[in-house]
Amino acid sequence: MKKLVCLFVALLLVHPVIAKTVELNDTQALSVAHIMVDAGDLDKASDLLNDILQSNDVNARTSALFELGRVAMARGDYSTAEQYFLTILKFHPDATFVRIELAKVYLLNHEYNSADFNLRLALADKNLPVEIQQQIKQMINFARHKKDWNVYAGFSIVPDSNLNYATGRREECINTMFGILCRELEDKSTGVGIQYSLGGDYYLGITDRFGIKTSASLYVLDFPTSTFDDYMLYFASGPRYILDKVGEFSIQPFVQLRWYGGEYYNTVPGVRTDIDLDLTKRLQLSVGGSYSKQIYHNNDIDNILRGDEYMAYVQPRYYINNKSFAFIGLSGITSNAELKSYGSNSVDYSIGYYGELPLTLNLYTRFDLTQTKYKDSQYFITSDASMDKFTRRDISYRAYVRLSSRYLEYKRLYPALSYTYTRRNSNAPAYEFDKHRVQVEMNYRF
Numbered sequence: 001m002k003k004l005v006c007l008f009v010a011l012l013l014v015h016p017v018i019a020k021t022v023e024l025n026d027t028q029a030l031s032v033a034h035i036m037v038d039a040g041d042l043d044k045a046s047d048l049l050n051d052i053l054q055s056n057d058v059n060a061r062t063s064a065l066f067e068l069g070r071v072a073m074a075r076g077d078y079s080t081a082e083q084y085f086l087t088i089l090k091f092h093p094d095a096t097f098v099r100i101e102l103a104k105v106y107l108l109n110h111e112y113n114s115a116d117f118n119l120r121l122a123l124a125d126k127n128l129p130v131e132i133q134q135q136i137k138q139m140i141n142f143a144r145h146k147k148d149w150n151v152y153a154g155f156s157i158v159p160d161s162n163l164n165y166a167t168g169r170r171e172e173c174i175n176t177m178f179g180i181l182c183r184e185l186e187d188k189s190t191g192v193g194i195q196y197s198l199g200g201d202y203y204l205g206i207t208d209r210f211g212i213k214t215s216a217s218l219y220v221l222d223f224p225t226s227t228f229d230d231y232m233l234y235f236a237s238g239p240r241y242i243l244d245k246v247g248e249f250s251i252q253p254f255v256q257l258r259w260y261g262g263e264y265y266n267t268v269p270g271v272r273t274d275i276d277l278d279l280t281k282r283l284q285l286s287v288g289g290s291y292s293k294q295i296y297h298n299n300d301i302d303n304i305l306r307g308d309e310y311m312a313y314v315q316p317r318y319y320i321n322n323k324s325f326a327f328i329g330l331s332g333i334t335s336n337a338e339l340k341s342y343g344s345n346s347v348d349y350s351i352g353y354y355g356e357l358p359l360t361l362n363l364y365t366r367f368d369l370t371q372t373k374y375k376d377s378q379y380f381i382t383s384d385a386s387m388d389k390f391t392r393r394d395i396s397y398r399a400y401v402r403l404s405s406r407y408l409e410y411k412r413l414y415p416a417l418s419y420t421y422t423r424r425n426s427n428a429p430a431y432e433f434d435k436h437r438v439q440v441e442m443n444y445r446f
Contacts, residue, residue: 093356112147124319162435226262324355
């Protein structure tokens with residue numbers, strides 16, 4: 001497609017008398033539009049770029065969208081600029097320079113977490129010139145210093161195949177002097193719940209490197225009857241320190257309140273620390289730990305389960321390229337209880353992957369294996385219908401897959417579909433179970 005434009009726009013801006021009108025092809029017109037944007041002639045650039053959008057050449061249309069994003073940025077219309085760049089990334093997730101421009105939009109609009117996410121992906125592009133890599137590192141550091149808040153919200157429909165964690169066996173039997181005695185076991189309870197979540201972090205800067213990080217969240221899982229309802233309220237606040245060009249760490253005293261089955265269940269006060277470090281341009285490390293006190297509202301339960309809990313974790317994340325990353329994780333929990341046989345030591349191993357795929361799909365997947373050993377023995381009915389005293393040991397497996405699509409996003413609302421499978425094996429058969437959970441989500445990007 002030909003475009004009627006002025007040849008040598010730079011000359012037109014300085015010496016309009018010597019400008020000539022000629023026909024340009026799409027590539028030439030895009031070059032002229034780029035010069036116009038740089039020169040601040042935004043209205044003429046927009047007219048020319050909208051004309052290029054009618055081209056039969058998909059590459060020309062894509063480049064025109066990019067330049068229109070630059071026009072919107074120059075006008076301070078960050079919402080429109082974001083939509084132009086996201087439209088390109090929907091179909092070209094490996095477009096590094098588009099991702100960098102999108103990150104700039106987020107920085108200008110004070111959306112520092114979104115900027116950080118896109119900058120880290122862009123930095124993993126092995127073809128980036130060194131000077132661009134340095135600029136991205138500076139922007140990541142800028143975002144770390146400047147971030148002030150981060151909010152998330154979600155709504156999900158949640159079908160669950162085993163709400164009561166039942167074993168699936170019909171009965172449990174034991175050999176006695178009077179013969180075999182059996183009792184019926186609970187059937188698996190299934191149901192469809194509704195999940196709401198709302199939370200965020202607020203960063204109060206006191207000096208250039210020191211401040212206060214405050215976190216709060218509300219989680220609600222509602223079912224038609226209150227038997228399996230689960231509500232959690234969390235609040236934490238404490239000092240945060242920025243390690244310039246390296247990372248940050250925070251220490252937060254916290255309290256968590258939980259209601260389960262329609263009743264107040266427990267209170268968990270404690271303190272946690274989190275450290276995030278940039279080891280290389282592709283490798284990020286998160287480490288931390290916590291101490292908490294488990295206090296139960298029901299006195300009978302409290303007399304059995306009340307106790308201290310210690311947790312520590314380490315999770316390196318590696319950015320594979322400019323559209324994906326992988327991570328592995330190791331965490332440990334030691335939980336004490338008034339009745340020692342209910343205390344336990346657990347180790348969790350995890351591996352995960354995030355990638356932006358063709359057809360505008362985003363994939364997040366994670367697999368966890370958890371080994372748990374309890375701290376003292378107690379009596380259990382075994383699989384051969386005898387009673388024996390031993391220390392319980394569990395192995396749990398959890399697989400999680402989540403798919404979302406930028407193509408379906410509308411005004412920062414975006415749907416996602418996730419599936420979780422959980423299986424627990426145990427030397428105490430009464431504690432074995434498996435369950436499937438699907439979540440049909442609707443989330444909002446603030």
